[in-house]
Every structure is written in C-alpha cells, then in structure tokens.
Amino acid sequence: MLRFLIRRVLGAAVILLVISAVTFFLFYAIPADPARLACGKVCPPETLEQARRNLGIDQPLLVQFVSWLSGIFVGRDYEGLGHCPAPCLGFSFVNKAPVFETIMDRMPVTIALTLGAAVIFLIFGVATGIVAALRQGKPLDKVASVASLIGASVQIYFVGTLAMYLFVYQTQVFSQPKYVPITEDPLGWFNGLLLPWLVLALIFTANYTRITRSTMVENLNEDYVRTARAKGMSGRSVVLRFALRGTLTPVITIFGVDLGTLIGGAIITETTFGLQGIGRLAVRAVDYSDLPTLMATVVLAAGAIVLMNVVVDSLYAVIDPRVRLS
Amino acid sequence: MARNFRISYVLRDPDHMTTPTSTAITTDATSVTETQDTAGRSPGRLMWTRFRRDRVGVTSAVIVIFFFLVAIFAPVISWLYGKDPYTLYGQDIPGLLNDYGYPILPNGGISSEYWFGLEPSLGRDVFMQLVYGIRTSLGIALAATLIITALGIVIGIVAGYIGGRTDYFIGRIIDLTLSFPSTIFIIAFTPVVESLLVPPDEETPIWLRAVSLTIMLSAFGWAGLARLLRGYVLSLREREFVEAAKVTGASPARIVFKELLPNLWTPILIQSTLLLPAMVTAEAGLSFLGVGMGELVPDWGRMFLRATQVYQNDITYLIFPGVALLIFVIAFNLLGDSVRDAFDPKIKR
Numbered sequence: 001m002l003r004f005l006i007r008r009v010l011g012a013a014v015i016l017l018v019i020s021a022v023t024f025f026l027f028y029a030i031p032a033d034p035a036r037l038a039c040g041k042v043c044p045p046e047t048l049e050q051a052r053r054n055l056g057i058d059q060p061l062l063v064q065f066v067s068w069l070s071g072i073f074v075g076r077d078y079e080g081l082g083h084c085p086a087p088c089l090g091f092s093f094v095n096k097a098p099v100f101e102t103i104m105d106r107m108p109v110t111i112a113l114t115l116g117a118a119v120i121f122l123i124f125g126v127a128t129g130i131v132a133a134l135r136q137g138k139p140l141d142k143v144a145s146v147a148s149l150i151g152a153s154v155q156i157y158f159v160g161t162l163a164m165y166l167f168v169y170q171t172q173v174f175s176q177p178k179y180v181p182i183t184e185d186p187l188g189w190f191n192g193l194l195l196p197w198l199v200l201a202l203i204f205t206a207n208y209t210r211i212t213r214s215t216m217v218e219n220l221n222e223d224y225v226r227t228a229r230a231k232g233m234s235g236r237s238v239v240l241r242f243a244l245r246g247t248l249t250p251v252i253t254i255f256g257v258d259l260g261t262l263i264g265g266a267i268i269t270e271t272t273f274g275l276q277g278i279g280r281l282a283v284r285a286v287d288y289s290d291l292p293t294l295m296a297t298v299v300l301a302a303g304a305i306v307l308m309n310v311v312v313d314s315l316y317a318v319i320d321p322r323v324r325l326s
Numbered sequence: 327m328a329r330n331f332r333i334s335y336v337l338r339d340p341d342h343m344t345t346p347t348s349t350a351i352t353t354d355a356t357s358v359t360e361t362q363d364t365a366g367r368s369p370g371r372l373m374w375t376r377f378r379r380d381r382v383g384v385t386s387a388v389i390v391i392f393f394f395l396v397a398i399f400a401p402v403i404s405w406l407y408g409k410d411p412y413t414l415y416g417q418d419i420p421g422l423l424n425d426y427g428y429p430i431l432p433n434g435g436i437s438s439e440y441w442f443g444l445e446p447s448l449g450r451d452v453f454m455q456l457v458y459g460i461r462t463s464l465g466i467a468l469a470a471t472l473i474i475t476a477l478g479i480v481i482g483i484v485a486g487y488i489g490g491r492t493d494y495f496i497g498r499i500i501d502l503t504l505s506f507p508s509t510i511f512i513i514a515f516t517p518v519v520e521s522l523l524v525p526p527d528e529e530t531p532i533w534l535r536a537v538s539l540t541i542m543l544s545a546f547g548w549a550g551l552a553r554l555l556r557g558y559v560l561s562l563r564e565r566e567f568v569e570a571a572k573v574t575g576a577s578p579a580r581i582v583f584k585e586l587l588p589n590l591w592t593p594i595l596i597q598s599t600l601l602l603p604a605m606v607t608a609e610a611g612l613s614f615l616g617v618g619m620g621e622l623v624p625d626w627g628r629m630f631l632r633a634t635q636v637y638q639n640d641i642t643y644l645i646f647p648g649v650a651l652l653i654f655v656i657a658f659n660l661l662g663d664s665v666r667d668a669f670d671p672k673i674k675r
Contacts, residue, residue, distance in 0.1 A: 015505055022502075023511070031521050153655040155607055157614045157630045158648035165641050264507045268611055272634065282510045283615060286517055294514045301507030309505070 001317065008313050012306045019302045024065050027295050028055075038291035040094040051093045054078045089299065090292035099296040102281065109179045110277035113269065114262040116193055117200035122255060125205040129212025130239065130247075136217065144209055151206025160199045160272040167195065177273040196273045200266070204258060211250050219243040245319065252315050260308030264301025376668040383664025389657035397460040404458075407441075409451045411458040411624045415440070416449015423449050426639075434642025442646050446636045452646055458624035459647070466536055467605035470543040474605075475598045477544065478551030479590070483582060485552065486559025493556070503549035509611070512542045516617045532623055539618065543605055551597055555590060562589055592669045599665050603658035610651065626651060 028034045035052040036043065056064050067076065071088035078084055078091045084098040092099050132144040167173040174195040180188040219225060220243050228238045267279030278297060285293040367375075377383055396403065404410050416423040422430060422440075427447030429435025434443030434452070442452035485496040519538055524530050562568060562585075571585050612618045613627025614634075621628070626647050633644035 015502060018502060019505060026515060027518060031518050037518065037521065149656060149659065150652075153603075153659055154652055155610070155630075155648075155655075157611070157634065158644065158651065161630075161634050161637050161644055162641075162648065165637050165644070169638050261507070265510050267509055267513070267615060271615060279510070283513060286513050286617070289517070298507060298510055298514055301510050302505055305505050305507060 004317055005314060008310050012310045016299075016303055016306050019306075020069070020299050021065060023295060023298050023302075024068060025061065027291060028064060029061050033057075034291060037289055038093055039289070041287070041289050043289075047093050050080055054081065054091065054093075089296035092290055092293045094288050094290040094293070099293050102293065103278065103296060103300060106276060106278050106281050108181065109275055110263060110266060110270070110279065112179065112182070112189070112193055113196055113200070113266055113275060113277060114259065116197040117204065118255070118259055118262070120197055120201035121204040121208060122251075124201065125208025126212045126247075126251060128205070129209045130216055130244070132209065132213045133216035133220065134239065141213075144213070148206035148209045151203055152210070154203060156199060156203055156268050157272050159202065160196070160269065163195060163199050164273070177275060179275055179277075196269060196275065199273075200262075200269055207254060207258075208251060211254060212247055215247040215250050216243055219246040222246070248319055249316065252312055252319075256308040256312035256315075257305075260305035263308075264304040265297065373668045377664060380664045380667060382660055383668065386657040386660040386664065389653065390661055393460060393654055393657075394464065396457055397464045400457050400461055404454060407453065409440075409454050411450060411454035412622070413451070414449045415451055416444045416447075418449070423447070428636070428639050434640050436642065443642050445632065446640050446643060452643065455624045455629060456626070456646060456650055459626040459629060462536075462619055462623055462625045463606050463609055463627070466540055466543070466609050467602055469540045470547060470605045470609075471598055471602045473540065473544040474547040474551060474601060475594060477548035478555055478597075479587075479594060481548065481552040482555025483559055483586060483590075486556040487563060487578075487582065487586065489560075489563075496552070496556075500549045500553050503546060504553075506546060508546035509615075512546070512612060513615055513617045516542070530620065532620060535619055539609060539612065543608055547601070547605070551594075551601070554593060554597065558590055558593055559586060562586055596662060596666045596669065599658065599662040603655045603662075606658075607651070607655060 027037075031037050035048055035055055035057050038051045038055060039048045052058075056067060068090065070076070071084065071090070073086065075086045076084045076088045076091075081091060081093075081096065084091050084100075087100050088098060089103065090099045091097075092102065095102060128144050132141045135141050164177075168176055175191045177196050178192040180192050182189040220239075222243075225238055225242050228242050229235075263278075265279030265282055266277065267283060269275075270277045270279040271283065278300065282294060282297040282301075284290075285297065409415070416427075416429070416435075422435060422444060423446070424430050427449075429444045429446065431437055431443075436443045440451055440453070442456065444450065445452055445455065481496060485493045516538060520530050520534070523534060568581060568585050571581050576584070609618060610625075610627035610630065613625050614630045616631065618627045619625040629647040630644070633647065637644050
C-alpha cells in the first residue's frame with residue numbers, strides 16, 4: 001500500500017511540475033513584455049521597473065522558472081518590496097503583497113462553498129440513485145430520471161440568478177449570499193452559503209443519481225448479489241453491503257474530478273453569487289492584468305485536480321484490493 | 327434453452343411487439359426466411375428504423391433542427407420581423423425605456439412590436455439578439471466539436487493502433503491535458519494571446535476572438551474523446567477480423583480506414599452529439615465571465631452577463647436566453663441518448 005501511494009504521489013508531482021513549467025512558459029515567454037502584463041491595468045513606470053527587475057525578464061527563461069520554483073520551497077526576496085516567505089507562489093506587483101497571502105485569504109470561501117455543496121450532492125445523489133435503481137420503471141424512478149436530465153442541462157448562471165431573484169429579492173427566503181468566517185459566526189456562515197450550496201447541489205446531484213442508478217442496476221444483476229440473496233440475506237444488507245460497494249468506484253471517480261475542479265475555482269458559481277473565492281480572484285487578476293496572481297491560481301487549480309486524482313486512486317486501493325497489485 | 331432465450335429476448339424487446347418482421351429477427355442468424363425489405367439492411371438503415379420509432383428522439387431531433395434552421399435563416403427572420411440585433415430601438419424611439427434605462431412596459435417591454443422585450447439601457451431587441459445569438463454560439467460550438475472530433479479520432483487511433491512507446495507518450499499528454507484547469511486557463515491565457523496578436527491600443531477583431539475561443543475549447547476538449555477511442559481501438563485491434571486483414575497483407579492504412587473506422591463511427595457519433603451542447607454551454611460560460619465575444623456580436627453568454635446585472639429590476643431579460651438554452655441543451659442531450667439507443671438497443675440506461 002505504501003509503495004503504491006509513493007508511486008502515485010511521485011507521478012502527481014511530475015504532472016504538476018510539467019503543468020507549472022508549461023504555464024510559466026506560456027505566460028512569460030509568449031507575451032512581448034511579461035512585466036507589462038504583471039504590472040496592472042494602470043501601470044506606473046516605477047512599478048513596471050520593479051516588476052521588470054524582480055521577474056528577471058532579462059535572464060534566460062529557465063533561470064526565471066527555477067527561481068519561481070525554488071521560491072515555493074525556500075521563499076524569495078523581492079528587491080524594494082520585501083521578503084516573500086516559504087510557499088512563495090510569486091509576488092503581486094498590483095496588490096504589493098505575496099500572492100500566497102491573497103490566496104490564503106480567499107481559500108476558505110472556495111473550500112466552504114465546495115465542501116458544503118459536495119456533502120449535499122453526494123449524499124442526495126447517491127441516495128436517489130439507489131432508490132431509483134431499486135424501483136426501476138416505477139413513477140419514482142421516472143421522476144428521478146427527468147429531474148436528473150433537467151439538472152444536467154441547466155446552467156448555474158441561469159438557475160443561480162433566477163434563484164437569487166425568487167428567493168432573495170422577491171421573498172427573502174434566503175439571505176443575500178456572502179461569506180462570513182465560521183469562527184466568527186457559525187449561523188451567519190451557514191445562512192450566507194446555503195443558497196449557493198443548494199444551487200450547486202441541484203446541478204451536480206443529477207450526475208450522481210444517474211451514475212449510481214446505472215451502476216446499481218448492473219450490480220444488482222451480478223452473481224455475487226444473487227448468491228447473497230440465495231443464502232438468505234435480507235434485501236437491505238444485500239444492497240448496502242454488496243451492491244453499494246461495487247457502485248462506489250465510479251461515484252468516487254466523478255466525485256474526485258468534481259471536487260478537484262471546484263476547489264481549483266468554482267468560477268461561474270462565485271461570479272453568480274458574488275462570493276470572493278479563488279475563481280473570482282483569477283477573474284479579477286485577468287481584469288487587473290496581474291500575471292503572478294494568475295499564474296499562481298492556475299498552478300493551484302491544477303494542484304487541486306492532481307491531488308484529488310491521488311486521493312481517488314488511494315480510495316480505489318482501499319475499496320478494491322486488486323488495484324494495489326496492478 | 328435456446329427457446330427460453332428467444333422468449334425472454336422477445337419480451338424484452340418492445341420493437342418486436344409492434345412490428346413482427348423487424349430488427350429483433352434480423353439479428354437472429356438462423357432466420358433466413360425474412361421478407362425482402364429486411365434482408366439487406368445496412369447497420370445505418372437499421373439504426374434509422376429504430377431511431378424513427380423513438381418518439382422522444384424524433385421530437386428532440388426536430389427541436390435541434392429548428393435551432394439550426396433559426397441560426398441559418400437569421401437574416402430572413404430579421405427581414406420578416408422588420409428589426410435587426412444592432413439598432414438601439416430603446417434609445418432611438420422615445421417612450422420605450424424609462425429614465426433608468428428599463429423598459430416601461432411590464433415584463434421587460436414585451437409588446438406586439440418587440441416580441442421578447444427590449445434590452446435594458448441599450449434598448450436592443452431581445453428576440454433578434456436571441457436569434458442572432460444562436461449563430462454565434464452554434465458556430466463556435468460546431469467548429470470546436472468538429473476540431474475535437476477530428477483530433478480525437480486521429481490521436482485515439484494512433485495511440486491505440488501503434489501502441490508501445492507512442493501510446494505511452496500520448497497517454498501522458500492526455501493525463502496532462504485532463505489535469506489542466508481549463509476554465510481558469512482559458513480566461514487567463516486569452517489576454518496573453520491577444521496581447522501578442524493585437525497592438526495594445528487596438529480593439530480585438532471579432533473573428534480573432536471567435537478563432538481563439540474555438541482553439542482554446544478544442545485544445546482542452548480532445549483528450550477525453552481520444553482516450554475513449556484509444557480504448558476502443560485497443561480492443562478492436564485484437565479481434566479476428568483485424569488479424570485476418572493483417573494476415574492477408576492489408577496495409578495499415580487499409581486496416582485503419584476499412585476495418586477500424588467503420589467500427590468506431592458509433593462511439594464517435596454518440597460522443598460528438600453530446601459534445602456539441604457541452605461546447606455551447608462552455609462558450610456561453612466564457613462569455614458570461616467576460617472572455618467571450620465582444621459587445622457588438624449578439625451572444626447568449628453575454629446576455630446572461632448583462633442579465634445578472636439587471637435581474638433585480640428586469641428578470642425577463644434573464645428568462646428568455648435561460649429558457650432557450652435550457653430547451654436546446656435538453657433536446658440535444660435527449661437526442662444523444664436516442665442516438666445511442668438506436669445504435670445499440672442492448673445498452674440499457
């Protein structure tokens with residue numbers, strides 16, 4: 001198990017390194033003047049000079065990349081701007097602050113948004129999928145399939161804005177979405193995120209219902225399930241202990257992909273509800289022409305996806321011992 | 327035993343109930359005594375027969391065709407309707423918008439003159455915006471889908487058929503592409519590309535935006551299809567008919583085009599049917615985030631962007647593009663499912 005884990009982590013690190021290198025190259029080698037893109041929409045000459053000097057634009061690209069990369073591990077000094085401590089993902093010449101600080105500021109918003117929604121859509125999606133599979137062709141199954149079709153086709157910028165109109169401005173059922181740290185005001189935290197969670201869950205549940213249902217239907221026809229039934233096991237334990245276990249694998253796969261993508265920036269959701277998370281930060285960085293921040297958000301988002309892949313792989317190994325050996 | 331099988335098969339197959347001499351029997355190798363019209367049916371023909379009987383599939387196909395026709399004949403509709411998507415009617419004609427720029431008539435200014443109302447502040451005709459917006463969205467989505475499909479086919483076949491080191495190399499590139507945070511990357515990289523191609527003080531030309539959007543969407547879209555097709559090719563490669571073709575001395579090109587490709591059209595068609603609506607919503611999403619088409623080009627995504635700014639006072643402006651996009655995506659998803667069912671009735675959803 002340990003060897004398996006080490007191999008996966010190393011593979012993930014290589015992918016992340018290559019993504020960083022490719023992104024760095026595309027952002028710093030292709031533009032005619034990367035310092036100009038790092039200096040902000042309104043670009044005072046002294047900031048431009050600062051950016052040019054500190055990015056080391058006149059040095060070979062590889063040297064620039066290595067100093068960016070080593071900054072993550074040992075930190076980096078910025079001339080005239082101060083020190084950027086250890087996980088230094090770059091320095092924003094627009095905010096006059098290390099990018100990592102800003103990211104740490106925004107991260108709780110995105111994580112709270114993602115995890116809250118994920119709890120809802122995972123539980124609700126798998127539950128409706130199981131019920132639909134057990135009641136194949138019955139009205140409930142049909143309702144579930146129509147609902148999942150609509151959920152899969154609807155867009156967050158439409159249904160989210162519509163929900164804001166109906167439930168926030170017309171009826172005040174939900175409070176205006178906003179982020180309050182959970183340590184400050186747990187109830188405010190919950191209220192502020194409830195609507196975004198529900199809307200995000202509405203869209204994502206569909207996929208889980210569909211996948212759980214189809215895998216479950218397949219699994220219920222498997223020999224081992226029939227054997228368990230024949231041995232006199234009760235219907236419930238057959239479903240929960242045997243059929244569900246086989247169903248978990250594909251569910252975990254998409255759950256990992258969804259979590260990775262959302263943590264890397266639920267851009268459209270954050271934009272729709274005006275939440276200041278990582279996704280918003282990336283969009284703002286584009287608007288303000290803040291290249292170091294942009295670079296950091298891309299690497300961070302890729303990191304989230306790669307990390308979730310490793311987690312998913314490890315979970316496979318826990319659920320299905322055969323994976324460990326291959 | 328065989329009898330049992332036959333019965334259960336017949337019971338499972340609803341087609342068989344309606345027309346006795348149809349697909350269910352054609353698949354049975356032993357029944358030689360068939361009527362003339364079923365005897366020589368090609369797989370495509372069979373698929374078409376099955377598809378025609380699927381009421382949901384036909385309905386969604388009609389809706390999809392309707393959207394395409396609207397896109398193609400947008401100028402004709404504009405001529406019949408007597409308006410265009412560019413004129414600022416609300417600003418030119420007094421009495422349509424109030425002092426805050428919102429339509430005076432209720433429901434976003436819907437009237438016999440302006441069927442779907444007026445755009446707040448700019449006062450453009452919403453119906454025309456929607457009709458011409460389909461052109462933009464479908465055009466970009468269609469181009470991206472075609473490029474992705476072509477790339478996916480070529481790369482998938484190369485990886486699966488050649489195998490070995492090439493396969494490993496392509497596999498890692500696919501891993502890499504799938505790990506890229508595509509949305510963030512596209513928003514981030516669009517200004518970089520444009521700073522390269524357009525002098526800073528000039529406006530980005532419309533065609534360049536369209537081309538760069540198409541390329542970006544394609545650059546991240548091909549990997550999934552390529553991986554899927556590689557898997558198909560890998561299993562097909564080991565099949566007897568490919569082996570036989572190799573033994574008889576067929577060239578690799580012949581094997582790819584005559585043996586492999588005909589067996590791949592089914593997954594390719596299904597995947598591209600599902601890809602197109604995904605590209606339409608991706609394009610709309612990017613425009614919503616402000617990296618799509620510019621202000622002058624009618625575009626659904628930008629309508630959503632504007633709608634989120636004005637929805638508190640004018641929800642109608644959100645409803646029309648929202649419902650239109652929803653109908654389009656549902657119809658396309660249902661069509662994709664029906665195409666799959668028609669090709670392979672054994673797969674149960």
